[in-house]
Amino acid sequence: MSRYFKAKIISNLPLNSKNNLFTIKPLEPVIDPEPGQFYMIEPVNSYDPLLKRPFSFFRRTPEGIQFLYTIKGRGTSLMSKLEKGQVISLIGPLGNGYPKPEDGYIPLLVAGGIGIASLSPLAEALTKKTYVFYGARSKDELLILDELKELTDKLFICTDDGSMGEKGMVVDILNDFLTFHFSLLTSYVIYACGPQPMLEALSKIALEKKIKGYVSVEENMACGVGACQGCVVKVGSQKKKHSKLRTPNFELVFKRVCKEGPVFPIEEIVW
Ligand SMILES: Cc1cc2nc3c(=O)[nH]c(=O)nc-3n(C[C@H](O)[C@H](O)[C@H](O)COP(=O)(O)OP(=O)(O)OC[C@H]3O[C@@H](n4cnc5c(N)ncnc54)[C@H](O)[C@@H]3O)c2cc1C
Ligand code: FES
Incomplete structure (x- = not known):
């Protein structure tokens, strides 16, 4: 096909x-x-x-x-x-799509604005307990709320202007949740899609709290199939073990969002 x-x-x-x-x-x-x-x-x-x-x-x-x-x-x-x-x-x-969560991990789906389009099918596919955090500028911009309520165990809604749900940014709502629900017995895995500043802020929190996860990144695209190099993002990768270069054990490489992404491990993207 x-x-x-x-x-x-x-x-x-x-x-x-x-x-x-x-x-x-x-x-x-x-x-x-x-x-x-x-x-x-x-x-x-x-x-x-x-x-x-x-x-x-x-x-x-x-x-x-x-x-x-x-x-x-x-x-x-x-x-x-x-x-x-x-x-x-x-x-x-x-593109690659979201990896399945490992056993024992509770998925936290974090969507900003139209990022919900990418995460909604994941919520639908997951058969385990799932929490969704969804933020938009205002009530009018929140989409498919009834469907989301059906798909998820708990839906956290927020808007920048407070017209629906909590007032504030979705990353702050997630941060509060993680602060109050921290337990050594519970492991979370984050899946996020939204504007770049949201993903950047979220990555900082995930790294600080040592929570693993994945971000779906948006870049302008020309071909969409890996041919033009128009959609590259900077990612960090470990150097090969036997590298003779006496530089830190970390190097910057570029990956194509359309081919190696759009979903990347949260710690990989260099913002
Ligand atoms: C993997 C991926 C999945 C996406 N999924 C969706 C989706 O489900 N629903 C949705 O509404 N949008 C999605 N987008 C964004 C969408 O592709 C852009 O909004 C669209 O291409 C803009 O086209 P335009 O001709 O209207 O805007 P243009 O006139 O080309 O640009 C208008 C503005 O949008 C910005 N823009 C253009 N292309 C992109 C882009 N690819 N990502 C982010 N900003 C862009 C430009 O920088 C400019 O500021 C996705 C993007 C990617 C990379
Ligand atoms: S859009 Fe052409 S390589 Fe990604």
Whole structure:
């Protein structure tokens, strides 16, 4: 089965002024996506803009594959005008997806804004006790709350302006939780997706508290399939044991978000 395929648009439903739920039906057999993987979607059926845009796999339904997207710039505003019945090109599923939690670890899913699109299928796939921390700027920007309540054992909601849930940043809410629920008998593993400053702040907390986890990173992408090097991030890696160089045991390397990511171990990214 090829990762390049065409699909018919089933619906492109506005959820609020900025976010749409996009449902497509592939016109040929396709590879099953894993939580954390993504697709490159043609925002309009023409050569302008030329480049496809990356969107996380959100959900599979009997109708097809769904995506949640925020209208940001030219590509996504053109995409918001796509109509039922139109045919578009996609590439996917791409990237590595979230690793499964080890036995005995409680997953803490931390989403900022549209990052919930990537984490929601993980919440759906996990059969064990799961806590979800979800933050947005305001109440209007919180999406799929009813579905999330069904999927999770406990849902922590926060907004920057306090219009719903606790007032504050999702990383602070997570930090409070970890401070009050610390126990030598409980091990947590974090899975996070959201804006870069949120992931950076979260990584600091995870490293301080020695909690393992994974972040799904967003970068501008051109090809989405590892060919253009347009999406690299800096990561730290241990030097080979027998390196003769008399430098610290740590070196910087670059990895492609579309190929080696978008999910990376929390301690690997150099912010
Ligand atoms: C692996 C991955 C998964 C993603 N999943 C989703 C998703 O499920 N839903 C969703 O709404 N968005 C998702 N994004 C972000 C989405 O791809 C961008 O918002 C989109 O490409 C913007 O296109 P545009 O033409 O509207 O904006 P442009 O006109 O290209 O840019 C508008 C603004 O958005 C920023 N931007 C552009 N591309 C990206 C990007 N790839 N990541 C972050 N900021 C960007 C630009 O720097 C600029 O500030 C994902 C990105 C990646 C890398
Ligand atoms: S977008 Fe081309 S290498 Fe990642």
